[in-house]
Amino acid sequence: MQASYPRSSSSPSLQLNQNYKGHGLPKGKEREQRASIRFKTTLMNTLMDVLRHRPGWVEVKDEGEWDFYWCDVSWLRENFDHTYMGEHVRISHFRNHYELTRKNYMVKNLKRFRKQLEREAGKLEAAKCDFFPKTFEMPCEYHLFVEEFRKNPGITWIMKPVARSQGKGIFLFRRLKDIMDWKKDTRSSEDQKDEIPVENYVAQRYIENPYLIGGRKFDLRVYVLVMSYIPLRAWLYRDGFARFSNTRFTLNSIDDQYVHLTNVAVQKTSPDYHPKKGCKWMLQRFRQYLASKHGPEAVETLFSDMDNIFIRSLQSVQKVIISDKHCFELYGYDILIDQDLKPWLLEVNASPSLTASSQEDYELKTCLLEDTLHIVDMEARLTGREKRVGGFDLMWNDGPVSREEGGPDLSGMGNFVTNTHLGCVNDRKKQLRQLFRSLQGQKKTPN
Numbered sequence: 001m002q003a004s005y006p007r008s009s010s011s012p013s014l015q016l017n018q019n020y021k022g023h024g025l026p027k028g029k030e031r032e033q034r035a036s037i038r039f040k041t042t043l044m045n046t047l048m049d050v051l052r053h054r055p056g057w058v059e060v061k062d063e064g065e066w067d068f069y070w071c072d073v074s075w076l077r078e079n080f081d082h083t084y085m086g087e088h089v090r091i092s093h094f095r096n097h098y099e100l101t102r103k104n105y106m107v108k109n110l111k112r113f114r115k116q117l118e119r120e121a122g123k124l125e126a127a128k129c130d131f132f133p134k135t136f137e138m139p140c141e142y143h144l145f146v147e148e149f150r151k152n153p154g155i156t157w158i159m160k161p162v163a164r165s166q167g168k169g170i171f172l173f174r175r176l177k178d179i180m181d182w183k184k185d186t187r188s189s190e191d192q193k194d195e196i197p198v199e200n201y202v203a204q205r206y207i208e209n210p211y212l213i214g215g216r217k218f219d220l221r222v223y224v225l226v227m228s229y230i231p232l233r234a235w236l237y238r239d240g241f242a243r244f245s246n247t248r249f250t251l252n253s254i255d256d257q258y259v260h261l262t263n264v265a266v267q268k269t270s271p272d273y274h275p276k277k278g279c280k281w282m283l284q285r286f287r288q289y290l291a292s293k294h295g296p297e298a299v300e301t302l303f304s305d306m307d308n309i310f311i312r313s314l315q316s317v318q319k320v321i322i323s324d325k326h327c328f329e330l331y332g333y334d335i336l337i338d339q340d341l342k343p344w345l346l347e348v349n350a351s352p353s354l355t356a357s358s359q360e361d362y363e364l365k366t367c368l369l370e371d372t373l374h375i376v377d378m379e380a381r382l383t384g385r386e387k388r389v390g391g392f393d394l395m396w397n398d399g400p401v402s403r404e405e406g407g408p409d410l411s412g413m414g415n416f417v418t419n420t421h422l423g424c425v426n427d428r429k430k431q432l433r434q435l436f437r438s439l440q441g442q443k444k445t446p447n
């Protein structure tokens with residue numbers, strides 16, 4: 001079932017939830033019915049545009065009471081536990097989101113989940129979690145790392161700070177000596193603004209054979225919206241993008257971040273960067289490119305392998321994350337594809353960038369956020385039976401969601417074919433574009 005939404009500017013008038021109560025009040029104290037939804041955010045990008053234009057929503061500043069807060073994770077850490085939230089209040093992160101979004105915890109949870117699967121369902125099932133590169137937490141797993149390092153001399157490793165983003169603090173290495181130097185350097189480093197007092201890293205096997213397009217490396221950014229962990233209820237967004245490096249890939253210069261790190265924040269400082277051209281391809285274009293090179297079946301397999309990554313990574317933290325009906329989270333997955341068309345999970349971001357780098361990017365992000373708000377559904381317009389809302393497809397609802405009406409669509413061996421359409425044309429956008437063109441055409445037609 002599909003909920004069809006016009007854009008915010010033409011949304012129908014709000015159907016108000018009769019049970020609105022303000023946040024921050026003593027429990028049980030009734031409040032008058034609200035005529036609007038009070039939102040708060042600290043972000044000044046596409047999010048603010050979307051929130052401000054949403055009919056019936058009003059901005060609250062400073063200490064004002066709010067119904068909806070798109071907060072940053074530092075607010076959460078300091079305030080979540082001391083904030084009373086009424087029934088209807090919604091907030092943009094889960095309390096311990098870092099179980100999935102900090103690089104070391106994500107790997108720890110995935111390793112544990114794989115072991116559990118092996119015990120309960122056997123090796124074959126456990127092997128379906130083999131989508132993250134071999135990773136060690138530093139410095140606490142240093143000795144284990146050295147053992148592994150010595151088994152495979154000559155391969156490349158990547159060191160990443162566990163809680164930073166945008167490629168900051170990352171470097172590649174092939175000799176143990178290089179991380180001895182790092183150890184010395186980090187001790188004297190002043191750059192310790194992160195959440196933890198001593199900065200931890202992960203040492204991860206570097207994917208040396210990335211799939212290249214035009215000789216360039218890229219990775220994919222995919223958006224997953226989780227509305228609940230118990231039961232797990234997750235939506236996959238159809239649109240996303242591939243982020244390219246500007247420089248041809250080579251393993252000869254492992255110190256060159258423009259070759260190896262595909263973060264936009266890194267690439268846009270490259271001398272070869274063209275602000276007009278940018279460094280992104282929309283997922284539709286990427287999907288079409290692959291289909292023309294490898295055929296539709298190879299593409300189907302790749303995309304269903306990605307579905308497997310989204311679901312299993314969420315399952316790996318399902319029992320760890322504190323499920324709270326006030327919370328939702330829009331995750332940004334970083335996926336790298338290798339030359340055998342195998343997708344690898346690099347990390348999951350709690351705060352994917354909502355800043356637009358081009359007009360196309362602006363459209364993607366504003367639609368993504370509008371659709372997220374439709375699903376969060378402060379206005380109580382959904383029936384709860386929707387399988388699609390805007391560009392989001394419900395992919396997991398306490399079990400796989402079938403693409404068609406009827407029961408779950410399971411295809412033997414525990415593989416699931418679920419209701420996902422990643423990189424498929426988002427026909428809502430197409431419809432809007434057609435409508436826009438026809439309106440423009442009407443304007444031009446003389447009376």
Ligand SMILES: Nc1ncnc2c1ncn2[C@@H]1O[C@H](COP(=O)(O)OP(=O)(O)O)[C@@H](O)[C@H]1O
Nearest residue numbers: 164165166167168205206207261262334346347
């Ligand atoms: N194991 C890896 N193999 C190959 N490239 C990697 C690997 N890990 C990270 N990268 C590259 O480095 C970039 C940044 O890594 P990521 O783990 O996403 O950290 P950050 O939080 O800084 O974005 C990725 O977008 C990718 O281009």
Ligand SMILES: [Mg+2]
Nearest residue numbers: 166167334347
């Ligand atoms: Mg990243």
